Amino acid sequence: MIHFILNPNAGTNSPQKRARIRTVLEAIPTAKVWLTEKVNHAKELTQKAINEGATKIIAIGGDGTINEVASTLLYSHIPLGIIPMGSGNGLARHLGIPLSFEMALERALTGTLITIDSAKWNNRMFFCTAGIGFDATVAANFALRGKRGFINYIYSTFVSLITYRPVIIDELGPIFSFTVANANQFGNNAYISPESDLQDGLLEVIQINPGTTLQLVHLGISLFRKKLHLHPLVNIKTVKSLQFHAPKGIPYHLDGESLVLENDSVEITIIPNSLLVVK
Template identity: 35%
Template sequence: MTDKKLKIAFIVNPISGTGNKEKIPGLIEQILDKNLFDYSISFTERSGHAAEMASQFAQQGYDICAAVGGDGTVNEVARSLIDTDTALAIIPCGSGNGLARHLCLPLETKSAINIINSAQIERFDYGIINGLPFFCTCGMGFDAFISLKFAEAGKRGPITYVENVLKEGLKYKPETYTVEDESGTHHYKAFLIACANAAQYGNNAYIAPGASMKDGLMDVIIMEPFDVIDAPKIAMDLFAKTLSSNSRIKTFQARKIHIHRSKPGAIHFDGDPIMTDADIDVAMKPLGIKIVVNPDMPEDEAQPNPILNAFSDFFNNINNVRDDIVRGGHRIQALNKLMLRKLSRL
């Protein structure tokens, strides 16, 4: 190892995600290996500021930029580091923490700083949707619709997300898509189409349990239309990492795809929604970003998942009143409220 210290910039979003960031500079000072690093700490002041600062640090030859915040902050910093020699580090402080969870990075701040001290860096794939970089997932249809609702909600966390899914899911009208990939052209009526570089959205919601960030491929997930009986089982499979076995789900892998839909609408990239036209291009960029990794990279172990447990109770109640629902009963609204009460106590 060279005697020259590594230069690292910490970019802190003080209002992103959850929790107070006031103690983080002190923890960095306390835990960061000063024999290995020269460091600076900067705070964002507006949307897009993290991307601007990360770009400047990369141009100045910094070895690492650490994103301190939620998934939006991570995406901003990461997209300024693609195809550069500056590596991304993550101190996750968000409500979802999708990329950090996929990479088995600790969610506790002190442990995340200790991971940075290892200075172990590897290359990973990233994706582009209509010119916008993403690192975990992008999508359209209900996927993007809920991202818009989530962004408008004013508060974060899994409860807000699930609440929007329950309120809007059964009213959402599927769309028709034409999908072109290396194998040809296919037509789908779909509730959503998601393209995954990483395994999950965040909050341990696994849209593509087998996805790899090093194979140069995206996992494409097509969710077919479903009814009220199917909805809780799909939700359970999402959190139980068994979505690929659901009969309403079709999956394939591709390096790039072109999607045409009947009209313009929303897409999302790592949960950030944007309106775009009817044509959508998604492509993978192999090994185009450097990321500080957990040197131990533990296998993803089964851990208690309170959201999954809440869905499990919900699913069991749905089965108990299946006949009522089929006959047009209104027990579904009561069950929605039951699950949200359970989630509010998590």
């Protein structure tokens, strides 16, 4: 049986469209629909679906919902289908999954199975990107606004620019941002690591150094033109694991979710071939 894990509050769809989506899913023979109600609820529902013998689990929501379901499916033989309904949809975009609900549903039901890598930030899994610095500040401001959508993300970016100060990593000194990428983008076609590959057993570490306002504007343009890796402020290296130290209590982001560092030591590792997904 196919199980759907649906976040009914994801994205910016109207109540009417959300109701229609649920109706379409519930009409699929031999399928079961679970609705999330709180943070981490998708993990609980995924485990229930596994216990009920699910043959495929399809996550419907943003990157946070995808992360919760994927984290629970690690090392299992149950494939993850993705129907993107979030603000960024980074993993779905990297995999080439359509953003249209109808097309994404068809892909999730009939698409090709592949195995991808996952990554671990201390004790938390991520599948797309994670990091500290400016991008984490934007994610924190975006979360505080309580409104979704690309326009609100752009607003949060400009608000962050006004007050942002570089973060100091003990091993590197001051940085504008520091991102670890498994996939090639944050979402919304913002390509933080254009050459990242979900199946190569490697992570890209993108260090962006502080620069002038003009340099940072050009950096933003490069981000959406898939040329960030060519910018003079950017250094990228490929690793299987890394450790660094940063101030406890600063924000960090993990697959779009805004979090706060609980200690000053961070260890990140790649976990190759650990998640079965529908592409």
